[in-house]
Amino acid sequence: SQQEEETDGKTKVTLFMGYIPSVQFAPVYVAAERGYFADEGIEIVFENSFNEADGVERLASNNLRFGLISGEQVLLARANDRPIVYVLEWYHNFPVGIVSAVDQNITQPEDLRGRVVGIPGLYGASYIGFRALLNASGLTESDLGELRSIGFTAPENICEDKVEAAVIYIANEPLTIEQQCSEVNVIKISDYVTLVSNGLVTNEQTIREQPELVRGMVRAIQRGIADVIADPDAAFEISVRDYVKDLPQDQYETQRQVLANSIELWRSDQQLGQTTPAAWETTQEILIQAGLMSEPLDDVTACYDMSFLSQ
Amino acid sequence: MSDQTILAAEQISHLYPDGIHALDNVTLRLACESFVCLVGPSGCGKSTLLRILAGLLPPGAGHVLLDEQPITQPQRRIGIVFQKANLLPWRTVYGNLSLPLELAGMPVAERDERTLAMLNLINLEEFADTYPASLSGGMAQRIAIGRALIHDPQVLLLDEPFGALDALTREQMSEELLRIWARHRKTVLMVTHSIPEAVLLADRVLVMSPRPGRIVADVEIPLSRPRSLDLLHRPDFVALTERLRHSIRTAH
Amino acid sequence: MSDQTILAAEQISHLYPDGIHALDNVTLRLACESFVCLVGPSGCGKSTLLRILAGLLPPGAGHVLLDEQPITQPQRRIGIVFQKANLLPWRTVYGNLSLPLELAGMPVAERDERTLAMLNLINLEEFADTYPASLSGGMAQRIAIGRALIHDPQVLLLDEPFGALDALTREQMSEELLRIWARHRKTVLMVTHSIPEAVLLADRVLVMSPRPGRIVADVEIPLSRPRSLDLLHRPDFVALTERLRHSIRTAH
Amino acid sequence: MNSRVQTVDEGRPDHQTVPASSLPSTLLVAQSRPRTRWNLLLAPTVGIILLLIWEGVAQSGWYASFIVPSPVRVANRWWALAADGSLLRHTAVTLREVLTGMMVGVLAAFWLGYAIAKSRTAAYALTPYLVALQAVPIVAIAPLLIIWFGAGIASKVIICALIVFFPMLVNTVIGIRGIPPELRDLMRSLEANPFQTFWHLELPAAMPVVIGGLKVSATLSVIGAVVGEFVSASAGLGYLVNFGRGTYDTPLVIAAVFTLTALAMTLYGLAAWLEHILLDWHKAIQN
């Protein structure tokens, strides 16, 4: 089930990304463009999907070796015997937040009382993040007017006033809403609680059998993140020129802003790519509270392995 | 039998879409309560003419008049027995027979009574609950005849109704038809291929030419009524059949 | 005509699944090159018997022997004309006629030649490219007959082949059948409802009883051959028809 | 000796091997299709074999248990789900969507198909739009439907109705168009009114093909509900599948999928049963 093969002495590696091609993946595009993967002997192939869980299953069954996956998925997956490991933090800040039109006056979690809140579904990063936020603010789901599953249609629902607030990814969706209908307020979950955010995930077999490959992937992506933070404009040009095709010109301004927002998520006060152990504990607690995990893992630290990080 | 015309075809011509010229300027008048037979070679347009008279097929040219009124739609007053039995495969023998009564909205009790009587007449009582798929050819044809008779239409158009019947049943059904005709004062136009049958039954026999069908002879049958099968051997009967056979041969 | 039996039914009985007892212990032997007619009331089991003889229907009890060998499958040596025309609606008249030759794998040139000859025989040249939906009843039946004759089977089973034909065509086809039979030395078993037709054509006429069908009379027709339509008025012919009519009446 | 298969399978055993003499004709047994009990055992047997293979693969260790959980674990998960009543609750939600959707879709398709089969004008005016409507990939516009009709049951019913629509429509048109014109002539000659023609001729004549459409629709309708629930839902079996996937609970996913399958099969079975009781005459012909 391995799709990798040796070509010209290079290892072909497929990197799974749980979202459509987007400037939010600029670091890997930059790394590819500037030969950082090639430097590690890797021929990189990007695979985009729309469902992280599919990616996790494929990583766990060694159908794939690397993917960019939400942190809480690693906990959940390991709780269900999936042997996957988080080897590099991608976003430093948890990328989920609550958006609402300004006239709703929702600026802090407390304001959500009695409101109709839209959420993609009762699982996944959005739900975990939202639970954590409620928790941190002493609220429960029953304090809300309604928690409504709306799929990935937050902008439509906000603009049509079908919900009063919605759980979203903060890098792009608030921008869409502002562009389309209304100024917004965004409550960033990372301001209230520290959760594990997305990271580069591989599986135990790969770590065991090809540690150098893992090290190479980590290093290339680390370099990519650093480059993007240092020179957003160049990163943007590279992304839209070769990787995010089908993007019309009139979207460029918005997408530049999306990139800027993403950079805020990548930026870290500690070493780039280093995860915060406490965040894993917090996330696990939330998962247990939400009923998504029945008991704590024997060893939470087995979820991540920071030994491949280069200094 | 009166002299009044009940059903008439006036200068009917018909061309099928594929260019087959089926009928050419056919005019015929059915006197009230008369029994007319129509003979003619295969494919000459007899069935086409019957379909036009029944109002099922609009003729290419000409009119059909029922009681002097032009008709453009089928009329319940005109009953028709098709050349194929055309039974509904999802209805039993009983259901097929009672169909016309059901469509006419007759109350169930009366319907049952009439249907049973008809089953009896066509001698198929024990097959009341059988589906058409398990009937013999002759049984299907008997049902088709019964179905046309059951709602007692004024005019009967019969397209070779006895084709698939054995000699004896055929004779029985012919006599039955004569009896019904005499009792209920119906007007009958019947296509047949049997010359003796035509002579036995009809007041007039019309002979059609090969396609395009025209009426080339109109033979009066002056035998007295009531008639029975004994006629078959009488010299005037034989002479009439000979005459008819001759005029058909000429028409070919 | 020889005395050797080519096709035989031995003690055939048949019950349909719905309990209809169609045939009861029927035994019959068709002598090689003989012409046998089968008459009997509607629904007595004639078609059933033909289907069994053709190998299309396994009998409830009894055997069918072709050349002394039991058969359980239809044989190309046995041609059958069904009571319904059974034409393939997606094939033209030409295509329907040539079907048996095509199935037998005959080369195109020979096939064309034979089909054209047959079209000519049944007088339907101008309809070669017509689909069955636009044929008259008699035309369809002529094609069904042509289709059974075209591949020249040794034994012919005919189920009322002339039912839908007008008197003249019927006589023509009968004479044609006699000619083919005499020329090609075929064995023919034909169901008919016309007593004169049976007497005119057959060496022997078998009479069946009403259901359950049994063979109740086996009448030799000692008229000399070749026969023609002139026979119809000869006293020995009339006597034979009367005798036959009588034995049918008794059977009923 | 050809075309054997057909003969044997049509259940016409070679009865002529029974010597007639040994069988008084009055004792002749009616030849009905032999209802071989072996045939009925075939399907369960295949089923048990498949189950054993599954268990074997699960125990072999070739696959991690999260990829191929053993049937026993799936069964346990299913029982747990059934025991706490949540299976019933989710099934009820989906069933309601499916039944409503089918009713709407099937009825609309039948009547539109009827109109198209009978009227050239309707055929010209409607066909291109109905084809276009059906050609729009429903999964691609499902999110749009959720926006237009809300995240409640309405949107799922509409998705369900849309996906069920076309097979019914096409088969209705074929069924009605296939009615022999002679039988129409018969009804016309008896002055049957349009309703009588429909009831006594068109409906029964078209039934075999129409029920075929219904069978296809029955299985598609469940897919429709799942599509809708995938996009957005907080209950229903499709939601359960998605939830199981999101929480890496493979036994739950499999249990939910099996329940959905059972649902679809039940609907299909209803259609087959309808066929059985309505098409008695049709089976008789096939014998």
Place this chain on the structure above:
Amino acid sequence: MNSRVQTVDEGRPDHQTVPASSLPSTLLVAQSRPRTRWNLLLAPTVGIILLLIWEGVAQSGWYASFIVPSPVRVANRWWALAADGSLLRHTAVTLREVLTGMMVGVLAAFWLGYAIAKSRTAAYALTPYLVALQAVPIVAIAPLLIIWFGAGIASKVIICALIVFFPMLVNTVIGIRGIPPELRDLMRSLEANPFQTFWHLELPAAMPVVIGGLKVSATLSVIGAVVGEFVSASAGLGYLVNFGRGTYDTPLVIAAVFTLTALAMTLYGLAAWLEHILLDWHKAIQN
């Protein structure tokens, strides 16, 4: 005066109102169905009206422009996509999946359906499993198929084939089972071998219903490809739809959906064309 609709629509005008005397019979015009040109204009007219309504709604400002973009914007987006060649590229990807999937699914369904229609044993052994297979909601197991068969074209082809399978199967069974037994008898009496029976009787007789199945399959196959591309793909029209959704590029979504629709309609059109040329005799009967 009832059953009017039917008569008028069957194109049998009341010619008998023409006085026969004024018409020498040799000049009689063959009565063909009148091909009213008005009918052909109906569909485009409805289309234009729908387009105008859409434009009206877009301009009204009731909806944000990213929910209901104007037709002009959609057309522009489509042109842009077509101009830079990416439309062709994505369409080619989807088309390849759809055609391969249809071929596999339709052929498999036809032969299995044929077997089921002809053999009781096959019917008993296979039917429950085929129904079960079809009853498994394909959208629910699409991710599994991707895991098993990879993210490449194979998994999409399989999804496509699976979704296309059932309508073809059901209609093939109905078509083959509906063949009048008399015609089978005819073929048997001519000692037709199984292939000849198939080619000269079964195929043409079942064709009207089978092509109905093909029409349904044609539109479903596109849905199948989209389902596959939704789960994982980096090209194809389904991918484009998802990409457009992710970037809130509604004109792109609509342009891609329209292209998918056009694809499905083309496939449907091919099936209809096949019907047209193969079923000449069938149309003749309907006249």
